[in-house]
Amino acid sequence: MIAQQVIRTEKLTKEYVLGSEIVRALRGVDLVVERNEYVAIMGPSGSGKSTLMNLIGCLDTPTSGEYWLNGQLVSELSDDELARIRNKEIGFVFQTFNLLPRATALHNVELPLIYAGVPAKERRERAASALERVGLAQRMDHKPSELSGGQRQRVAIARALINNPAILLADEPTGNLDSKTSEEIMALFGELHADGQTIILVTHENDIAAFAHRVVTLRDGLIESDVVRDAAVV
Amino acid sequence: MLLGEGIRLALQQIRAQKLKSFFAVIGVVIGVMFLMTVVTVIEGMNRYMKEDFARTIYGLNTITLSRWPEVQINTSAEQWREWIRRPRLTFEDADAIREQLDVPALVAVESGGGGRVAAEDGTEIENVWLTTASADYFRIRELKIARGRAFTAPEDRIGAPVVILGHEAAQKLFGDRDPLGRMVKIAGHRFRVIGVLEKQGTLFGMSLDNRAIAPSRSMLARVTAPHGVVDDILIRVDDPDQMQQALMEVEAIMRVRHRLRPDQPNDFALDTADDSMAFWTRISRILYLAFPTLVGIALVVGGMVIMNIMLVSVMERTREIGMRKAIGARRRDIIFQVLIESATLSGFGALIGIGIGIGLAQLVAAVSPLPASISPVWIAVSVALGAGVGIVAGLYPASRAARLDPVVALRYE
Numbered sequence: 001m002i003a004q005q006v007i008r009t010e011k012l013t014k015e016y017v018l019g020s021e022i023v024r025a026l027r028g029v030d031l032v033v034e035r036n037e038y039v040a041i042m043g044p045s046g047s048g049k050s051t052l053m054n055l056i057g058c059l060d061t062p063t064s065g066e067y068w069l070n071g072q073l074v075s076e077l078s079d080d081e082l083a084r085i086r087n088k089e090i091g092f093v094f095q096t097f098n099l100l101p102r103a104t105a106l107h108n109v110e111l112p113l114i115y116a117g118v119p120a121k122e123r124r125e126r127a128a129s130a131l132e133r134v135g136l137a138q139r140m141d142h143k144p145s146e147l148s149g150g151q152r153q154r155v156a157i158a159r160a161l162i163n164n165p166a167i168l169l170a171d172e173p174t175g176n177l178d179s180k181t182s183e184e185i186m187a188l189f190g191e192l193h194a195d196g197q198t199i200i201l202v203t204h205e206n207d208i209a210a211f212a213h214r215v216v217t218l219r220d221g222l223i224e225s226d227v228v229r230d231a232a233v234v
Numbered sequence: 235m236l237l238g239e240g241i242r243l244a245l246q247q248i249r250a251q252k253l254k255s256f257f258a259v260i261g262v263v264i265g266v267m268f269l270m271t272v273v274t275v276i277e278g279m280n281r282y283m284k285e286d287f288a289r290t291i292y293g294l295n296t297i298t299l300s301r302w303p304e305v306q307i308n309t310s311a312e313q314w315r316e317w318i319r320r321p322r323l324t325f326e327d328a329d330a331i332r333e334q335l336d337v338p339a340l341v342a343v344e345s346g347g348g349g350r351v352a353a354e355d356g357t358e359i360e361n362v363w364l365t366t367a368s369a370d371y372f373r374i375r376e377l378k379i380a381r382g383r384a385f386t387a388p389e390d391r392i393g394a395p396v397v398i399l400g401h402e403a404a405q406k407l408f409g410d411r412d413p414l415g416r417m418v419k420i421a422g423h424r425f426r427v428i429g430v431l432e433k434q435g436t437l438f439g440m441s442l443d444n445r446a447i448a449p450s451r452s453m454l455a456r457v458t459a460p461h462g463v464v465d466d467i468l469i470r471v472d473d474p475d476q477m478q479q480a481l482m483e484v485e486a487i488m489r490v491r492h493r494l495r496p497d498q499p500n501d502f503a504l505d506t507a508d509d510s511m512a513f514w515t516r517i518s519r520i521l522y523l524a525f526p527t528l529v530g531i532a533l534v535v536g537g538m539v540i541m542n543i544m545l546v547s548v549m550e551r552t553r554e555i556g557m558r559k560a561i562g563a564r565r566r567d568i569i570f571q572v573l574i575e576s577a578t579l580s581g582f583g584a585l586i587g588i589g590i591g592i593g594l595a596q597l598v599a600a601v602s603p604l605p606a607s608i609s610p611v612w613i614a615v616s617v618a619l620g621a622g623v624g625i626v627a628g629l630y631p632a633s634r635a636a637r638l639d640p641v642v643a644l645r646y647e
Contacts, residue, residue: 087562
């Protein structure tokens with residue numbers, strides 16, 4: 001069932017020119033992710049996992065191959081169309097949170113809606129309920145500097161969820177957090193997954209990847225293993 | 235919506251970095267300040283020239299006939315020598331004009347000088363503007379008598395020893411006492427005060443009220459002009475539409491009286507309020523041409539500073555721009571944001587400049603005789619200029635920001 005396939009890539013390749021060398025970061029990746037999957041992408045540095053994440057996140061376009069996101073062929077879209085896809089279909093969560101330092105939590109969460117052209121009143125309401133969903137109802141008017149690392153990441157997650165994206169794409173989301181806070185954030189991901197959210201997690205940490213139900217491991221630009229686990233840790 | 239967001243962001247940035255922002259916009263501040271000061275003074279002068287100066291010097295619908303133009307710029311020595319050789323104007327010239335002019339008009343003679351006036355009790359005032367004139371002078375110059383009366387045509391003909399004092403002169407000489415009927419002494423001659431003028435105010439800081447006016451053939455004429463001679467002949471036309479006609483007639487009458495051949499130029503000058511305005515218009519046009527150049531230089535420098543600040547600001551926020559792109563900002567959104575920010579910054583500078591400029595102009599108006607007039611049009615122009623400089627200065631940084639590759643920008647340290 002095509003409609004259930006949130007992500008489908010076919011022979012995805014990506015080459016960079018680095019000086020006089022051509023780096024083949026991806027050498028033909030076929031990956032299908034279905035709705036409400038919880039996938040961890042792993043691999044050592046240089047394996048191509050960041051490149052794959054950039055392609056999945058529509059931040060970059062492949063050298064060859066096709067990429068369908070939510071039934072739409074996005075590998076051949078223009079810059080502005082990709083911006084729209086990132087806005088509507090993808091919720092990014094970064095290792096370094098990437099919040100606006102001088103804006104309140106509420107305003108940070110509103111930001112994608114501004115680019116989507118949503119009126120101010122609706123923006124505020126939706127941002128407020130997204131913050132409630134990540135447990136920060138009491139912190140809406142705080143600036144990032146007034147929040148803990150875990151709270152900042154929650155703000156970023158609320159921002160990622162605001163447009164009800166097809167996928168939540170998290171790049172080392174716990175890389176800057178201590179282990180206790182990491183567990184809290186992973187527990188939040190678990191809740192979101194239980195609510196039906198498709199999650200893709202890029203990480204190099206095994207114990208973080210262990211939260212996912214499926215682990216895709218890359219090596220030298222190819223999928224080395226793709227393991228679906230029944231008894232995932234929740 | 236994005237506009238509001240952009241301005242909000244820019245103001246946040248300005249608030250967060252007050253000093254840096256101030257230095258960023260100082261060029262714009264100086265440029266706009268300069269523009270506002272100069273424009274305010276020029277506009278003030280303009281209004282002043284229209285409302286007061288032209289009227290005071292020349293009067294409405296009035297032709298001033300004199301030996302040389304009243305207002306001169308850059309007169310060469312040669313020109314001066316020619317002027318000095320010109321025949322003087324006489325009472326007979328005035329009489330001839332009065333008789334021969336077809337256009338209905340009032341004609342008066344006027345001569346002026348400066349000197350002292352003393353009251354009987356020995357109170358003496360200096361630098362009094364002394365005028366000898368014929369009776370119609372008061373109607374031509376629209377001088378209103380506050381108390382007493384003006385002198386009459388018969389009094390003028392016989393050269394009666396009467397005088398009308400300016401408001402300030404009367405005040406200084408007599409204080410609270412009634413000046414009417416009292417005697418004053420001017421250049422050794424005694425005059426009876428028969429009237430006091432209404433208060434006139436000042437012109438370029440000079441009082442128009444420290445004056446005394448006596449009949450044109452009175453003994454005061456010995457101070458103001460050589461015997462039989464007058465400085466100016468004033469012709470006030472009843473109907474403004476007949477000014478040109480009157481000018482032509484007066485010119486013709488005088489050419490005949492001076493026996494000028496057709497190929498000879500006029501050896502007298504005819505001035506009207508319009509001429510003085512034309513003269514002023516020329517000066518203000520020069521000012522309006524010269525100052526934009528200076529203002530332009532200041533704004534270009536200001537724009538370059540802003541461009542630099544914006545480039546640094548874009549660099550510093552590379553990751554933020556990457557994040558914005560990742561969550562759905564298109565190129566044009568990024569360009570728009572940077573442009574709005576730099577326009578807000580520079581518009582903010584323009585506002586400061588306008589404030590300081592108006593303040594400076596008021597200061598100039600307070601300490602010098604130059605007037606000041608705030609023009610809403612120029613305030614709008616200044617704000618637009620400021621914002622425009624910001625937009626132009628922001629173009630390059632904005633396109634740099636928009637071209638950032640989100641993948642690279644997000645990893646930027």
